[in-house]
Amino acid sequence: MSALFEPITLREVTIPNRVWMPPMCQYSAEPEGPLAGVPHDWHLAHYGARATGGTGLIIVEATAVSPEGRISPYDLGLWNDTQVEAFRRITRFLTAQGVVPAIQLAHGGRKASTDQPWRGGAPVGPEAHGWQPVAPSAVSFDERHPVPTELTVDQIQEIVGQFADAARRALAAGFDVAEVHGAHGYLINEFLSPYSNQRTDAYGGSYENRTRFALEVVDAVRAVWPEEKPVFFRISATDWLQDGGWTADDTVRFARDLHAHGVDLLDVSTGGNVSGATIPTGPGYQVPFAARVKAETPLPVAAVGLITEAEQAAKILANGEADAVLLGRELLRNPSWARHAARELGGEVNVPDQYHRSV
Ligand SMILES: Cc1cc2nc3c(=O)[nH]c(=O)nc-3n(C[C@H](O)[C@H](O)[C@H](O)COP(=O)(O)O)c2cc1C
Numbered sequence: 001m002s003a004l005f006e007p008i009t010l011r012e013v014t015i016p017n018r019v020w021m022p023p024m025c026q027y028s029a030e031p032e033g034p035l036a037g038v039p040h041d042w043h044l045a046h047y048g049a050r051a052t053g054g055t056g057l058i059i060v061e062a063t064a065v066s067p068e069g070r071i072s073p074y075d076l077g078l079w080n081d082t083q084v085e086a087f088r089r090i091t092r093f094l095t096a097q098g099v100v101p102a103i104q105l106a107h108g109g110r111k112a113s114t115d116q117p118w119r120g121g122a123p124v125g126p127e128a129h130g131w132q133p134v135a136p137s138a139v140s141f142d143e144r145h146p147v148p149t150e151l152t153v154d155q156i157q158e159i160v161g162q163f164a165d166a167a168r169r170a171l172a173a174g175f176d177v178a179e180v181h182g183a184h185g186y187l188i189n190e191f192l193s194p195y196s197n198q199r200t201d202a203y204g205g206s207y208e209n210r211t212r213f214a215l216e217v218v219d220a221v222r223a224v225w226p227e228e229k230p231v232f233f234r235i236s237a238t239d240w241l242q243d244g245g246w247t248a249d250d251t252v253r254f255a256r257d258l259h260a261h262g263v264d265l266l267d268v269s270t271g272g273n274v275s276g277a278t279i280p281t282g283p284g285y286q287v288p289f290a291a292r293v294k295a296e297t298p299l300p301v302a303a304v305g306l307i308t309e310a311e312q313a314a315k316i317l318a319n320g321e322a323d324a325v326l327l328g329r330e331l332l333r334n335p336s337w338a339r340h341a342a343r344e345l346g347g348e349v350n351v352p353d354q355y356h357r358s359v
Helices: 041-052 081-096 153-172 187-192 212-224 248-260 287-296 310-318 329-333 337-345 353-358
Strands: 008-010 013-015 019-021 057-064 100-106 177-182 231-236 265-269 301-304 324-326
Touching: 013 100, 019 337, 041 057, 041 081, 057 081, 057 153, 057 177, 081 100, 081 153, 100 153, 153 177, 153 212, 177 187, 177 212, 187 212, 212 231, 212 248, 231 248, 248 265, 248 287, 265 287, 287 301, 310 324, 310 337
Parallel strands: 019 057, 019 324, 057 100, 100 177, 177 231, 231 265, 265 301, 301 324
Antiparallel strands: 008 013
16 A cells, blocks of 8 residues: 555654645635634635545645735734634534644745735735735845835844744644745745845844744744644745755755754745746656655655646655655645545545445
8 A cells, every 4th residue: 555545643643644735825815804814614615625535634825923924915814813713613624534734824025915816916005905015135026026124133033923923823723733834935935045135134144044033933833832743844945046045955954953943844845936937847846855855854754746646646655755745736626636546546545424435
């Protein structure tokens, strides 16, 4: 039987299989008012479908630690108790299906305040529920985006605190795993990469300084997240620049640091920090980055990016390239992918009693 259908235990949390759902923004919350950032029927149905489909772990979409940290005004958030209550409904359902509920905690940095992608995804200002974005340096992502406000050290510390508060709320909401969003050109990624971080203080310049904010966030989250529950970190393993930027070598070095700071798994993505970078996409194109971290560090890894076929996913695990696979768009197309893969490869995943006649 493929390892795809074997459980994995991280700290004291056992995940029933290795077919996982990565965070995918739904851009569907209210942009303002008492229901801002609050999950509702759509989110329950969306995550619920993947849960009844046999997925082992579901990482709820990028959830902002503050209103200004939202990628779009329609993002979910964890900055108040109304949000905690609403998330409980989702974690309760996922847990009842035997799925481990995880959540990605995020701050959008200089790429915050954009419209829903199906409306073009352009940066928006106050006239469309938007705001002025912040970043390590006053450098815009591209000509469409505004120049962000450079964060002061006090403001950086405040955001570290917001990550801790959001993690505390995620725990109260019933999540078993907290994932820190350090990828795709959002705030933490912006600090890591010399391409977007041009600071000359303790948060910029050397590798140690550029990784300081990320590690402070990890420490703050780890401090409030129970010993027995895992913390994940999502990274963009490369900026995909020919020369300079954040590189795969940096990722390997940083993975060792993350491990030393109590991170339990690296979710290995790439890109998003450099507008117009050439990315050679294709089936499993990011897997080699995960495989390198797995081979060269003690940190378990999950691979993501154009993994769509059962055989392909099984091979990634059999080759020892990753400990789990994440399927994004394929799970949007087929919420029961894990069940189909189990039938194809001769394995088993959780099937709700209500669906027993379809096993
Ligand atoms: C609609 C959509 C929303 C996404 N939102 C997020 C997000 O909230 N956080 C994140 O780290 N990645 C996000 N991603 C990236 C996915 O997690 C995943 O890494 C990417 O889609 C590549 O995997 P795939 O080829 O299996 O789709 C999103 C992708 C899609 C398609």
